[in-house]
Amino acid sequence: MAVQTSYDNNMQIAMPGMRSDSTHQITDGCNAAQGAIKPGYVVARVSVANDKRVVKQVSAAGDAANLMGICRFSHYGCVTGQYENGDAVNVMTWGRIWAVTTLTAAPTMGADVNVLTSGADAGKVAATGGSLALGWKFTGRFTNYKNSAGETIHLAEVQIRNQATQPAASE
16 A cells, blocks of 8 residues: 655645635635536626525526626535535635636636636636636636546636726727
């Protein structure tokens, strides 16, 4: 039997839904999951009930109008790899976070983030396709994460700065 002799050999630099740095960030923890939500996937608002927001993982084109942020990983609340229906969900609405992406290489720093809203990749971020997430930018950082099943998941660092409208182009 192999014995673990180090905690930093082959250590992964990120996992889905992990806060990526210590700069200013806002995480909203007053959310209840409608259906399963995976960390690192984009979340949309559904409704407000009992002073708590009900949120869901983006899964349809109509969700693009209600983008809220990206689901954060929690050691306490996400023991099965996803939040289940009714679970309390932390959603980052401002800051830098590792998001699940369809990209296979590092995105261009400062490029706009699009959210895929349909198909098997719904809820992932991408450089093209889907719907533009106003104010969200790729930082240029990228890594691969191996989950407990040995599957490779592509992650891109996203800077979330939610905006209601696209800023005007500078002259």
